[in-house]
Amino acid sequence: MNWAERISPVVTSIPPSGIRRFFDIAAEMKGVISLGVGEPDFVTPWHIRESCVHGLHRGYTAYTSNYGLLELREEIARNIYNNYKVTYDPRREVLVTVGVSEALDLAVRALLSPGDQVLIPEPCYVSYKACVILAGGQPVPVPTALENEFRVTVEQLEKLxxxxxxxxxxxxxxxPTGAIMPMQELAAIARFAKKHDLIVISDEIYADLTYQGSHTCFASLPDMRDRTILLNGFSKAYAMTGWRIGYALSNPDFIAAMNKIHQYTMLCAPITAQVAAVEALRHGKDKMEKMVAEYNGRRHLMLKGLRGMGLTCFEPKGAFYIFPSIRETGLTSVQFAEELLKTEKVAVVPGDAFGESGEGFVRCSYASSINNLTEALERIERFIKRLNESG
Known part of the structure; x- marks a missing residue:
């Protein structure tokens, strides 16, 4: 029997993650410095891990409510209110998920009917388009550009x-770009959404990793709370990637619809991870801020280093990625990444993995040690010099 013929054509049409491809190659090579996967190099702070251990000792090994531990939902709602002055009912408007990835999947599946279109500014996280397609929707890429620091505009959206x-x-x-959106530009997009009666799915997983100014929560904008599906989680800011804890906040009817799918697939997020998430929100701010300060120092190191070797690179103001242009080399994004990995053993992700407008760029994660980043920059500079000499 030919199993390839039995696989859904929708699944077959979706390419594998461009991030994971280079991560898998790098994992099989010795001496590789990986700037590929967006995962903090910090271990989850001890007090968060200890809360999990303590929970296990107390026998916290059962299912929780499908919605998640009420204690955690209350902390999530309190945190959102304290940071952004947006109020959510923890009993009806908060859903704890298995990472933000599940929250995104549930959101689009609960929202979309076959053929519905979703506007997605690019470059963007690799899961966005795939999740829309798997939900029966049609992703509509909205290209952004280096010249505008990869910020999407209302004019671009109106055309599509x-x-x-x-x-x-x-x-x-x-x-992958590290771009942020100023509040006034987000407010213009909010007016656009209201004008066209659109729902906004706002993935704010990197909200706490904002280095200039303060993050604007989309749901906090005028008239946007009840038009927004707000997604966030613990992976990046609290170095809790493997714990797989995310959450969604929205209208109670919509959260109930998301939960209907969630209860038939995941049932609930792991209780031990939920206990750890409670501890992170209650007592993890100081450790989180120290990690963010460390990322900020690495951000400056990478920006100076990449510009110093002649690459065009705008200053990322959030997340922990930098997105240099490699157009000057004459190589495509894939060629550059493959040659760099083969000759200098530095893994980066081709920009076109994040959409067509990412072609001509590569994504470098600076969620790595200063020593690794310094060595990686030296290897990249050596690679660039050889390209210039041969060109």
Missing amino acids: VTPRTKALLIGYPNN
Whole structure:
């Protein structure tokens, strides 16, 4: 039997993650410095891990409510209010998920009907388009550019909105570019969403990793709370990637719809991880801020180093990625990444993995030690020099 013929054509049409491809190659090579996967190099702070151990000792090994531990939902709602002055009912408007990835998947599946269009500014996280396609929707890429620091504009959105457009999916601070959106520009997008009666899915997983100014929560904008599906989690800011804890906040009817899918697939997020998330929100701010300060120092190191070797690179103001242009080398994004990995053993991700507008760039994660980043910069500079000499 030919199993390839039995696989859903929708699944077959979706390419594998461009991030994971280079991560898998790098994992099989010795001496590689990986700037590929967006994972903090910090271990989850001890007090957070200890809360999990303590919970296990107390026998916390059972299912929780499908919605998640009420204690955690209360802390999430309190945190959102304290930071952004947006109020959510922890009993009806908060859903704890298995990472933000599940929250995104549930959101688009609960929202979209076959053929519904979703506007997605690019470059963007690799899961956005795939999740929309798997939900039966049609992703509509909205290209952004280096010249505007990869910020999407209302003018761009107006050119692509149609009567079939149902939602706008945004993620700022942005993965892969590190771009942020000033409040006044987000407010203009909010007015656009209201004008066209769109739902906004706002992925704010990097909200706490904002280095200049303060993060604007999309739901805090005028008239946007009840038009927004707000997604966030613990992976990046609290160095809790493997714990797989995220959450969604929205209208109670919509959260109930998301939960309907969640209860038939995941049932609930792991209780031990939920206990750890409670501890992170209650007592993890100081440790989180120290990690963010460390990322900020690395951000400056990478920006100076990449510009110093002649690469055009705008200053990322959020997340922990930098997105240099490699157009000057004459190589495509994939060629550059493959040659760099083969000759200098530095793994970066080709920009086109994040959409067509990412072609001509590569994503470098600076969620790595200063020593690794310094060595990686030396290897990249050596690679660039050889390209210049041979060109």
